[in-house]
Amino acid sequence: MKPGADFSADYGVCFPITRQVPFLGLTSEQMFSILVFMTVSLNESVSVSAVFSSGAVKPVWFSRKGKQIQIEEIALVWKTREGSTPILHFSVTDGQGLYELRYNTVTLSWRLAACA
Amino acid sequence: MNAFFASVEQRANPALRGKAMAVIGSEHRGVVLSPSYEARAFGVKTGMTYGEAMRACPGLRLVSADPGKYSHACEELIAIWSDFSPLVELFSIDEAFLDVTGCEQFFGDPLRIAIGIKERVWNEKGLTCSIGIAPNKLLAKLGSDMQKPDGIVLISPGDADAVLENLPVRELCGIGPSLERSLAVIGIRTCGELGRAPLATLTARFGVVGERLRDMGRGIDDDPVASMEMEYEEPVKSIGHSMTLTEDCADIGTIERHVLHLAEKVGRRLRRGSYHGRMVSLTLRYADFHTFSRQRKLKHAVNHGLDIYAAVRGILRELRLAQPVRLVGVSISSLEKNFSQMPLFDDERKRKFIADAMDEINDRYGDFTVTWGTLAERCHHERIISPAWRPGGDRQY
Numbered sequence: 200m201k202p203g204a205d206f207s208a209d210y211g212v213c214f215p216i217t218r219q220v221p222f223l224g225l226t227s228e229q230m231f232s233i234l235v236f237m238t239v240s241l242n243e244s245v246s247v248s249a250v251f252s253s254g255a256v257k258p259v260w261f262s263r264k265g266k267q268i269q270i271e272e273i274a275l276v277w278k279t280r281e282g283s284t285p286i287l288h289f290s291v292t293d294g295q296g297l298y299e300l301r302y303n304t305v306t307l308s309w310r311l312a313a314c315a
Numbered sequence: 316m317n318a319f320f321a322s323v324e325q326r327a328n329p330a331l332r333g334k335a336m337a338v339i340g341s342e343h344r345g346v347v348l349s350p351s352y353e354a355r356a357f358g359v360k361t362g363m364t365y366g367e368a369m370r371a372c373p374g375l376r377l378v379s380a381d382p383g384k385y386s387h388a389c390e391e392l393i394a395i396w397s398d399f400s401p402l403v404e405l406f407s408i409d410e411a412f413l414d415v416t417g418c419e420q421f422f423g424d425p426l427r428i429a430i431g432i433k434e435r436v437w438n439e440k441g442l443t444c445s446i447g448i449a450p451n452k453l454l455a456k457l458g459s460d461m462q463k464p465d466g467i468v469l470i471s472p473g474d475a476d477a478v479l480e481n482l483p484v485r486e487l488c489g490i491g492p493s494l495e496r497s498l499a500v501i502g503i504r505t506c507g508e509l510g511r512a513p514l515a516t517l518t519a520r521f522g523v524v525g526e527r528l529r530d531m532g533r534g535i536d537d538d539p540v541a542s543m544e545m546e547y548e549e550p551v552k553s554i555g556h557s558m559t560l561t562e563d564c565a566d567i568g569t570i571e572r573h574v575l576h577l578a579e580k581v582g583r584r585l586r587r588g589s590y591h592g593r594m595v596s597l598t599l600r601y602a603d604f605h606t607f608s609r610q611r612k613l614k615h616a617v618n619h620g621l622d623i624y625a626a627v628r629g630i631l632r633e634l635r636l637a638q639p640v641r642l643v644g645v646s647i648s649s650l651e652k653n654f655s656q657m658p659l660f661d662d663e664r665k666r667k668f669i670a671d672a673m674d675e676i677n678d679r680y681g682d683f684t685v686t687w688g689t690l691a692e693r694c695h696h697e698r699i700i701s702p703a704w705r706p707g708g709d710r711q712y
Contacts, residue, residue: 275327277387282680288383290327297328315328 238299238313247300247309258289258300263311268293288312316392316436317443317464319409320349323388324378326441336376339365340559348380352464385409388440395435399428404452404540410459412452414540429467449475453536456488475534479506487531497521498528506532551588555596555646556580563602563639567631570640574631575624576690577645582620583682586674590650591616595626598644601637608644609634616651619670623647 247261260269274297275290287302299313316322320338325331335354337347347368350359357372369375389408396403399422402414415428422428429446436444447458449470457478458468470478484506485495501520503509509532517525530536556577564570574597585592593613600606609630617623627645676685683690 272329274329275323275384277384279383279387280681282678282682282684284680292329297330315330 238297238315240313241311243311245300245309245311247302249302256287256302258291258302258309261298261300261309261311268296268298316409317445318349318351318355319388319442320380320385321351321354322442323384324381325351327384328378331376331378334376335359335372335374336378337365337368338378338380339368340380388442391440392436392442395439396432398435399432402540402542404542406456410456412455412540426467426469433465433467451534451536452538452540453488453531454478454534457482457486460486470534476507479510479532479534482506484509484532489531490528503532506534508532510534550652551590551650553596553646553648553650554581554584554588554590554592555598555644557598557642557644557646559600559642560640563641565636565639567636570643571628571631572689573643574627574645575620575687577643578624578627579620579686579690580682581623581645581647582618582670583674583677585618585647585650586670589653591618592647592650593617594647594649595623595630596644596646596648597627597630598642598646599634599636599640600642602639602641604641605638606642612649616649617647619666621666 243263245261245263247258249256249258257273258270260267262268270291271294272292273289274292275288277288279286279288281303284303284305287304289300289302291298291300297315298311301310301312302308303310321336324336324338325334331351333353335351335357337350337354337359340346340348347359347361347363347365349361350368354368354372354375357375359368359371359375363371365377368377385408389405393403393405393411396411396413400413400415400418404412406412413428413432415422415425418428419425422431425448429448432446433444436442443465445459445461445463445466445468447455447461447468447470449455449458450472454470454475458470459466461468482505483495484490484498484504485492487506490498497520498504498509501512501516503512509528512529512532514526514529517529519525521528558573558577560573593616594610595613596608596610598606598608611626611630613622613626617626623645673685677683
């Protein structure tokens, strides 16, 4: 970690906020900026196997870096828009990690938006 | 809704359920927007900086706000509420009023309706809510705040006086710290005292609002529940946007860039609603939270972001900033609907053509897909829920 490193909005490491002195060249205020955010932002194209039924779509598994990840639970589904395009978001877990899948309902493509 | 943002994030991430966690606004400003009830047990409160929150609860997990989740959750909740009453007024992204007059024949008395709502919200969304049942919105809101989380409070007409007698005035929706102090100056600290205060005293101090305040102290509120459809029928008085900067800024050039961004957003909403406006306003908030506005009336009604920007920039350049700025706001009022004036000159026609083309592209692909080069860094603040947000998108005009 370089002093004064600029961390992205969704990436960081948690330090116990107990010290008030500069550490690794960072002020205590900057230290407070280094946190565990539960997700790392991504934007990877992924292959997803999903079931379309009763007007709903449910991802079943997806492959990433040559590995098939079986979805154990779809924790939350929500919809947003990019312009006029509805985007479905799925917060899913394989029992170990948490992933956010995004489905573009116009291009019919899936992306892995985040993981933790 | 109870700890709405935090609860939605806990639904989205099973690892957070039952844990002390909080949703924060941004990694830069890091103000706690919504702590879970587990975090509140450690003293974590909305409005704390995340430094303060981490000191109160060292094991606290923090999540950046994701407005898309909360907006969608709100839409789903509105769908549930609408099943119980056709009159649903969205008060905020996590609060609503329902007028259940006449709905008893379908769902039972208001208490049964409230229980039915809570059951559906929990069973279908895994969220909890607190409900206040009362003869009017003022008392219903008060009731909903009295028992959190997961409560139901019934305030019948005969109970209102007893509930309000010793209640601090600050507990009433619409009375904030400033008004509380002003009332304390004239010896009013409780709702009972407010309700008994002479009207002449209140109007002398607060003008026409004085009578409204006295009514509030008595638990009187005649404001009906206005459904969203009714809201759309009201004429729009002004359109504006503001943003809290990621860090306090004293550089005029940077502030102007934010002004351009806001002016573009305002212009888009004006054009979408077929409005033009003549009175532009710049609002600034300093680092010490001192907030002020300056206005300028234009010779001609405008709806183009650049025209709004030019006017607001003119205001900004006349100011001498006393401190770095933490919030910038741009708004326009004195609106005219369906103002139609064909551009007379070639450059005006070209500008309109470009604006229309940009609107078409941005409507299709998302705001600021096409924008001015100055805004190429995309400071469009995705993590903000606009006050104009309504289910299905911004307020329709």
